[in-house]
Amino acid sequence: MNFYDYLSMFMSENPHPTRSEILQRHDANRESLSSDGYHITNTHGEGSGYTSDASLWSLKRITLSQLTIGKVHRGHVLVCRTINKPIKIVSIMMAVEDPIIISNEGDTPPEVETGRVALYNFVNTSGPQSDMSNLIPVGTVLLIKEPYYKMAHDGMPMVRCDNPTEVIMVPNNGEDYPILAGLRWADTLGVSSLPAVKRRSGHSIESASDLQCRGNENSTRKDYAAAIDCYTKALGMEPKNVSLLLSRARTHLALQQFQQALKDTKAAAKVDGDNPEKQLLRAEALLGLRRNAESSAILEELAQSDAGNAKVGDLLCKIQKQAGEYEFGQYDILSIFQEAQSARLPYLNHADYVGPVTVVQIPGKGRRMVATGDIEEGALLLCSKAYAVVFGGELRHEGSSSTSAQSQLVAKIAHKLRREPKTTADLYELHAGQTMTPAFIERCDIGDNPKVDIDRITNIVRVNAFVPDVDHLPRTTADGPSSSGDQTRSSDPGKGLWLQPSFLQHACFANALHFTIGDLLFVRAMRQITKDEEVCVPFTSILEPYHKRRRSLQDRGLGECVCQLCSSERAQPQSTRDRRVQLLHEFDKMREVVATGGPDSLARLKDLVTNLRMTYPRASGGKTARSRKGGSAGAKTGAKTLLPPKQLQISLIGPLSVMVDLLSRSGQNEEALKVLLEIAEIEPRSGEIAHKRVDTAMRIARLYNSLGRVDERKQWVDVAKKECEVIYGADNGEGIWKEMYKKDKANFEMV
Numbered sequence: 001m002n003f004y005d006y007l008s009m010f011m012s013e014n015p016h017p018t019r020s021e022i023l024q025r026h027d028a029n030r031e032s033l034s035s036d037g038y039h040i041t042n043t044h045g046e047g048s049g050y051t052s053d054a055s056l057w058s059l060k061r062i063t064l065s066q067l068t069i070g071k072v073h074r075g076h077v078l079v080c081r082t083i084n085k086p087i088k089i090v091s092i093m094m095a096v097e098d099p100i101i102i103s104n105e106g107d108t109p110p111e112v113e114t115g116r117v118a119l120y121n122f123v124n125t126s127g128p129q130s131d132m133s134n135l136i137p138v139g140t141v142l143l144i145k146e147p148y149y150k151m152a153h154d155g156m157p158m159v160r161c162d163n164p165t166e167v168i169m170v171p172n173n174g175e176d177y178p179i180l181a182g183l184r185w186a187d188t189l190g191v192s193s194l195p196a197v198k199r200r201s202g203h204s205i206e207s208a209s210d211l212q213c214r215g216n217e218n219s220t221r222k223d224y225a226a227a228i229d230c231y232t233k234a235l236g237m238e239p240k241n242v243s244l245l246l247s248r249a250r251t252h253l254a255l256q257q258f259q260q261a262l263k264d265t266k267a268a269a270k271v272d273g274d275n276p277e278k279q280l281l282r283a284e285a286l287l288g289l290r291r292n293a294e295s296s297a298i299l300e301e302l303a304q305s306d307a308g309n310a311k312v313g314d315l316l317c318k319i320q321k322q323a324g325e326y327e328f329g330q331y332d333i334l335s336i337f338q339e340a341q342s343a344r345l346p347y348l349n350h351a352d353y354v355g356p357v358t359v360v361q362i363p364g365k366g367r368r369m370v371a372t373g374d375i376e377e378g379a380l381l382l383c384s385k386a387y388a389v390v391f392g393g394e395l396r397h398e399g400s401s402s403t404s405a406q407s408q409l410v411a412k413i414a415h416k417l418r419r420e421p422k423t424t425a426d427l428y429e430l431h432a433g434q435t436m437t438p439a440f441i442e443r444c445d446i447g448d449n450p451k452v453d454i455d456r457i458t459n460i461v462r463v464n465a466f467v468p469d470v471d472h473l474p475r476t477t478a479d480g481p482s483s484s485g486d487q488t489r490s491s492d493p494g495k496g497l498w499l500q501p502s503f504l505q506h507a508c509f510a511n512a513l514h515f516t517i518g519d520l521l522f523v524r525a526m527r528q529i530t531k532d533e534e535v536c537v538p539f540t541s542i543l544e545p546y547h548k549r550r551r552s553l554q555d556r557g558l559g560e561c562v563c564q565l566c567s568s569e570r571a572q573p574q575s576t577r578d579r580r581v582q583l584l585h586e587f588d589k590m591r592e593v594v595a596t597g598g599p600d601s602l603a604r605l606k607d608l609v610t611n612l613r614m615t616y617p618r619a620s621g622g623k624t625a626r627s628r629k630g631g632s633a634g635a636k637t638g639a640k641t642l643l644p645p646k647q648l649q650i651s652l653i654g655p656l657s658v659m660v661d662l663l664s665r666s667g668q669n670e671e672a673l674k675v676l677l678e679i680a681e682i683e684p685r686s687g688e689i690a691h692k693r694v695d696t697a698m699r700i701a702r703l704y705n706s707l708g709r710v711d712e713r714k715q716w717v718d719v720a721k722k723e724c725e726v727i728y729g730a731d732n733g734e735g736i737w738k739e740m741y742k743k744d745k746a747n748f749e750m751v
Contacts, residue, residue, distance in 0.1 A: 003426065017156055019114040023084065025156060026116070030087050030130050032269060051418055051452065052146040052166045061179055063098045064115040066147040068159055071461040078144040081185055082115070083370050086132040093158075094136065099183035105620050112186050117142065117156040119167060121411055123229070138500055139356040141170040143177065144408075151392060162571050163418065166228070168236070208234040212244055218568075219251050222344060227251045242268045249281050254349045258288030259420050276309075277304055288349060292319050293365060318349070326351035329380040333732040334739060336517050346518030352500075353383040357535055358596065359503045367438075368534050375529040378726040381512060382500060385521040387427065388413045389496030391468060398721065405495040413497065414452045424451075432459035432558035458712045463557045464502040465495045469516045482541055507563040508549060509537035509643060509686050512747075513727065524727065526685045536563075538687040541649060545581050546570070568648050580615040580651060583608060587655050594658055602662045616649045647684045653692075656682075660699070673703045694723045705748060 016731055017025075054075070062076035080096035087093055109717045123135065144165045161167050168569055172175060215230030226241035231248035236239060245268040265278050286295035292598035296319050302312045324330040331350070340346035356372045356379065375381070390409045417424055428439040498521045501514065514523045514537045523537065539554040546569040560566070568640050569577060593644060594601045643712045656679050663672035680696050683689050697720035704713040720741070726732030738745060 007671055017114075019097075021115050021709070022116055022156070025154065026084060026087070029089065029093065043285075049162050056143065056144055056145065056168065057177070059179075062147070064096070064159075065098065067115070067147065067157075067159070067267065069149055069151055070359050072146060072148045074205065076146060077179065077494065078142075078147040078185065080142050080144070080181065082113070082117075082136060082138055082140045082142065083114070085138060086136045088129040091120040091160075092122055093118050094132075096142065096159075096311075097186065099180075099185055105733075106631050108509070116152075117144070118152070118158050118160050119164075120160065120162045121415065122164050122343070123226075136169065141169060141180070143168040161737050162414075163233075168231070175751065176427075183479060206366065208237040208241065208244070211237075212241075212247065214245060214612070215251075215706050219247070219254070222254075224251050224255045228255075229253040231408050240271050242271050243561050245271075246277065246281065249285070249697040253281070253284055253288070256349060258285045258421070261285040264556050268720070276306060278309060280309075280315075287315060287319060287322075290323065290351065293318060316342070318546075325353055325383070329353040329355055329383065329679060330731070331380075331383060331522075331729075332737050333517070333522075334522065337736075340518035343518070345393055346692075347389075348518040349384075350383070352385055353380065354500065355379065355381045357381050359500075362534075367429075367503055368505055369500075371529045371531055371533050371535060372733065373531050375525045377525050377527050378730060379525045380522065380729055381525060382523040382740055384498045384500045384519070384521050384523075386496040386521065387423070387499045388416055389468060389494065389519045391494040395494060405493075406458075406461055406465070409465065409495045409532075410454065410457050411459050413461070416453050426457060427460065427501050428453070430460045430461055432456050433463050435459075459497070460502075462499055462555075466501070466514065466521060467493050468496050468519070469493070478643065499536075504557060505534055505536045506539040506540050506553065506561060508542045508561055508565045509534040509563040509684060510538050512537050513685075513687070513690050514519065515727075524729070526690060542687040542689065543653065544585060546577060546650065547581065550560070564643055565648055576615050580612065583612045583615070584651055584654075587612075587656055591658070594662065600667070602659070603661050604664065605655060609652065609659065612652055612655065613649070617645060643684055646681050649686075650689075651677060651684055655687070664703075669706055673700065673707070676700050676703065685723070690723070690727055694720050694727070694737075694740075697723060698744060701748075702744065717748070 036353060043618065052074075056077060059077035060073060062073055064078070064080065065380060067078070079099055081099065082094045083097050084095045091568070092116055096115055096117050096134045100112055119219070123132075128508065144159060144161060145162070145168075150160050152158045168177075170180070211230045211234035215227040218224070218227035218230060224291055226249060228251050231244050231251065234246070235244050245264045249268070252258070252264065262282060262699050264416065265282040265285060269278050269282075279302055283295045283298040283302070285299070286292075286490045297310050299319070302309065303316065306312065331353075336348065336350065339348060353559065356375055357369050358372050359367050359369050362368045362370075385421065388409060390405055390412060392405075395404050395408060400412070413427070417427070425441045429439055432440060436456060439453075439456065482536075496516070496519065501523060502519050504512070504514070506522065511527055511529050511533070512523050512535050513526050514521055523535070529535065539556060539558070540549050542549070544552070546566065549561065549566070553559070564618035589607070591599075591703075594605055656675050658676050660679070662674065676696060678700055680693075680700065683693050684695060685693060697716050701713045701716040702719065704716060721734050721737050723733075724737040724740075727733070728736050
């Protein structure tokens with residue numbers, strides 16, 4: 001029996017701590033928020049998994065003293081009152097007390113039971129906060145539907161609420177809540193029978209009008225989650241307020257929560273009939289739900305009655321544009337990229353596309369994505385909108401960035417399932433690791449209150465999530481893109497789940513490449529793919545050493561990679577792999593010294609490169625099997641593309657790139673050119689190296705330009721353009737190249 005077993009057994013005999021114990025623990029937690037050593041535990045997987053949809057009027061009152069640990073108290077509602085300032089750690093936590101029942105005015109109030117309440121997913125504020133009384137003032141009456149009572153990690157019980165709809169904060173005197181009839185409160189707070197709860201500013205709890213004003217202010221600041229929270233609370237007081245319904249619908253549209261927006265517009269129409277404003281909002285929601293025919297019918301009718309409405313014309317154009325995206329994969333990548341750059345949170349409204357691929361069941365492997373026919377390099381295979389994504393700008397920093405992103409994505413998916421239960425079938429059929437089999441659910445069996453399986457969702461995210469690119473196009477500087485070709489990324493890039501791309505398999509040397517723009521994920525063929533061949537993308541950086549790539553796959557619950565790179569490295573003696581890791585570690589340590597360009601930096605770096613080469617089998621002499629000028633990489637053998645031995649020497653790319661910088665700074669352009677040409681030989685068109693190939697070609701072009709060798713410069717500019725076309729498509733490649741390298745283009749034209 002472990003510690004928590006003993007603790008639970010003890011608490012079952014003594015389930016309710018005293019008032020002083022609860023208040024002391026709460027004060028200690030508040031003080032710890034200002035301590036640098038404060039540690040927050042991820043508890044997203046510890047909810048009951050149950051969401052109450054019961055009507056308040058159907059529930060019977062239960063008291064804190066009647067709660068049982070580890071139980072969801074179905075059919076009951078807990079009525080309690082806050083007695084101190086709430087704090088926010090991961091959840092909003094507060095101490096509460098039971099009401100008292102007094103039959104006669106002269107009776108002495110009995111001692112009341114005290115407990116703790118933790119409200120999860122109630123606010124969108126960042127980080128811990130020591131005072132949340134602006135949201136829940138001291139003395140607020142809470143009605144908690146079907147409460148879940150559990151043991152917390154600190155050894156004291158609490159009522160845990162994961163869904164804001166399960167908690168009602170009673171406004172004003174609560175005259176509309178019969179369940180409060182006859183109840184009074186102890187005089188600890190100096191509050192008589194259910195008065196208007198006071199904020200620190202002295203104002204009463206907000207009315208529906210106040211909440212709508214605050215919601216409008218939040219919406220203007222683009223704090224849409226807070227705006228929806230205000231509108232929802234206001235609608236709890238005035239459920240038939242059309243202005244509130246339409247305000248919330250607009251905010252749902254801003255967050256691309258189209259199903260909720262459609263529901264609000266329909267509810268508003270039921271109250272006082274339809275009108276152009278509601279029809280336009282409904283058409284926009286239907287467009288977001290890919291119900292283009294219904295949206296188009298509404299818009300065409302509006303266009304006839306209101307020909308001058310620019311918004312109607314814009315939406316009709318968007319429908320036509322999305323038809324081209326959906327049917328033919330015709331995306332204007334550069335404009336989509338600029339659209340994402342201009343948005344604080346890049347939720348984009350574009351159509352999905354499925355190209356010459358399909359998902360099939362492969363015996364012994366499970367469901368995999370394969371080619372439906374022979375595919376040429378550069379072909380668009382998929383464009384998919386995220387099922388759910390958390391961008392870096394949305395992260396609440398409650399731990400390490402990776403843990404925070406994953407836990408918040410799990411919470412967002414759980415919310416989405418409650419809002420859109422029909423998506424449960426698509427989500428639960430995804431691979432959830434070695435220990436969980438996919439759950440195939442018939443859509444007709446899904447009700448309005450689906451089971452939210454946090455463990456399964458967590459495993460699905462762990463195995464299938466992708467990290468959104470912060471800036472997948474190289475950032476231009478005064479001298480062009482960064483010389484090393486590295487992509488600048490945020491320390492907290494976030495995490496997202498895309499359903500269709502979750503059937504892609506991993507390979508370090510993959511036949512396809514994925515990149516994201518906002519919440520859109522694109523997949524393109526990086527070489528020819530034969531009919532029925534599995535489509536693979538790299539799930540980890542192929543520039544990492546073998547042991548790190550392997551550990552990254554294990555963290556995702558995946559097995560060994562069998563690509564050519566991993567197979568060749570596994571075949572090497574362990575001592576050789578260890579020596580390579582040691583040399584790369586030495587290179588990381590000498591980076592700062594080398595960057596200063598000390599007198600012996602170049603010599604030290606050359607020695608390291610020489611030793612690093614010795615950890616690879618000697619490449620055969622003569623011409624490489626792949627010419628950058630010829631475009632396609634490798635020799636095709638059946639469904640496999642065998643890369644030449646030179647392209648297996650990936651670990652040389654980093655040190656050689658730094659060597660080019662040192663040689664260029666010292667004016668040794670001829671030597672720098674030789675090293676760059678070797679890098680061009682090594683770089684395969686796979687993973688993040690596909691983007692580096694573009695930059696390498698342009699660096700070579702710049703050096704040829706500085707040496708006055710115009711013909712060679714033109715050849716390598718063409719190579720760079722060709723690589724852009726493979727990554728972004730023939731229709732987009734040259735335009736993106738011009739945007740990325742416009743300063744180079746201008747400099748070359750001057751020669």
